[in-house]
Amino acid sequence: MRDRTLLRVEGLELHYQTRQGAVHAVDGVSFDLHRQEALVVLGESGCGKSSLAKALMRLLPRNVHHTAGRVTLDGVDVTALPDERFRREVQWSRLALVMQASMNALNPVVRVGEQVAEPLRVLRGWPRGKALARAAEVFELVGVSTDFLARYPFELSGGMRQRAVLAMALVAEPALVILDEPTSALDVLTQASIMNALKRVKRELGTSFILITHDVATSSELGDRVALMYAGQLVEVADAERFFTEPAHPYSRMLMASVPRLRQRARPEAIPGEPPSLAAPPGGCRYAERCPYRFARCAQDPPAFRLGERHRARCWLHADDAPAGGGA
Template sequence: MADASLLRVDDLALHYQTRNGVVRAVDGVSFDIQRGEALVILGESGCGKSSLAKTLMRVLPRNVHHVGGRVTLDGVEISALPDERFRRDVQWSRMALVMQASMNALNPVVKVGAQVAEPLRVLRRWPRRRALERAAEVFALVGLSNDFMTRYPFELSGGMRQRAVLAMALVAEPDLVILDEPTSALDVLTQASIMNVLKRVKRELGTSFILITHDVATSSELADRVALMYAGELVEVCDARRFFSEPAHPYSRMLMASVPRLRQRERPQSIPGQPPSLLWPPAGCRFAARCPERFASCDHSPPALPLHERHRVRCWLHALDNASPVSDGPRSTGEEGTHDR
């Protein structure tokens, strides 16, 4: 049967060269997104979430040591496209990115409307008037008055600038929008307002989203599925309702137990220890040093195991239930029952 995924990512990797060595920021990540679906990539700061977004969009720094894996968009392997064709056919027109701290990304000396219209003028060669008319339509969609099109970024509040950057990402009608911590610098009311805008766009346009965040509460607002990232790897990928009610990975369970709730008597629990350095990640399970359920097999790198439809978890505990491994990238076999990098 043909793959119905809008986006499929297989064994994606991004490693940085630093003075201290190679940082394995994204290390064998695999997932897929259906059309009209919202995938939330959840994880602690420094786990590789933003690097994942930059890899998908080819917005890479100069100190890249290695980029690998395969990315397929609507049946086309876009990771194999030359840079020029990728910029022309994919960036902004098929996939758009709202960067972290994007409120500061607007050019302070160019009016907001002109900046939102720019992708249409550059990529599609639209005349200025037509591009501005389309920008006005998107302004209305994200809840901004057309009056703001003639203002400069410093004349807008933080929430308004965030909406303007979202409008810029939506103006060319991409199939997929990647949002990197879109509400992290906003107050609670503005965060709720931005999330309502995203839900409206998803409902009315059928746009797919990748929402990158460390905020569990924010992620629950939009998520159809959740991918939990830890130390450069995805440790669990599943339906959002199942993740928030029945998380399978020990890290998932501890993360959910750390979130305060209005109607609970127990105090939120902390997660002891700290994530491993991505300069020298452990050979086995990367969460093992912090895991209360660690046992001998955790000294070896666990495979991604299928639990339910489109639900995978990277944990040896679930291998005890006779789950068969699903490859998350090329791995060599060590002793029986283990998989080593």
């Protein structure tokens, strides 16, 4: 029987070297992803979400200070692969990325169809005609007329360019696509259209997704599971329905309380304080300074407590001997 787990991440770390010292952008992140599943990675700006995507894709900047951890994709430890083999066999073929503000990354002097077909020509050696035919198929899948294949990027709207970049990520039929804020620069109607296209791709191709966002409303559209990131760590991972209705980590609760709701009279609540600097992360629980439930043990770094099947929360409140309700 084929293993349902497509991706397993264990103890992933990515630290950058800066003038202020080493920045712990990704610090001991672990999670798994099933086939045909969408995982939403939520969190405030600067918490390490985009760095997590770069670590998974092995698209690392020059100022990397430290990397560690293990990434297993479809049963293969891809962290053990040499760079050239990873580029040839994994990047774009098995694991693709739609980067933040990627709609501005298209080459302005090359026709859109040629850019979408390029991964097939480079990675698989397909002839131009065959690659363009496949690009046309993917254009239709993401809801773009094939007439746009012959156009230049400046002739497309922002939403159309975003769809073209999505088509480029899908053209080689990867098992997993990472989407980094794919709708952040688009109007509400275009955002809804893009999310509908993603749901169609998930349904028809069986593609798995990791959606990186700070938008709770967007995440609820696509996500089967939610991973909440704070200060370089995952503080809660849960099924989407349980996360949105019964958040377990204090940060999760505060985040959900800050979201406006149509059928609720209670006013949204602001999350007090600011995230810690990743150049000098505090010892113990990284959320403790902002947490209304903190108590003495929060001075120690909490493990990820198991609260149910595939549900983990990194908080001492879930220890067997934790005080009821915590305490300031």
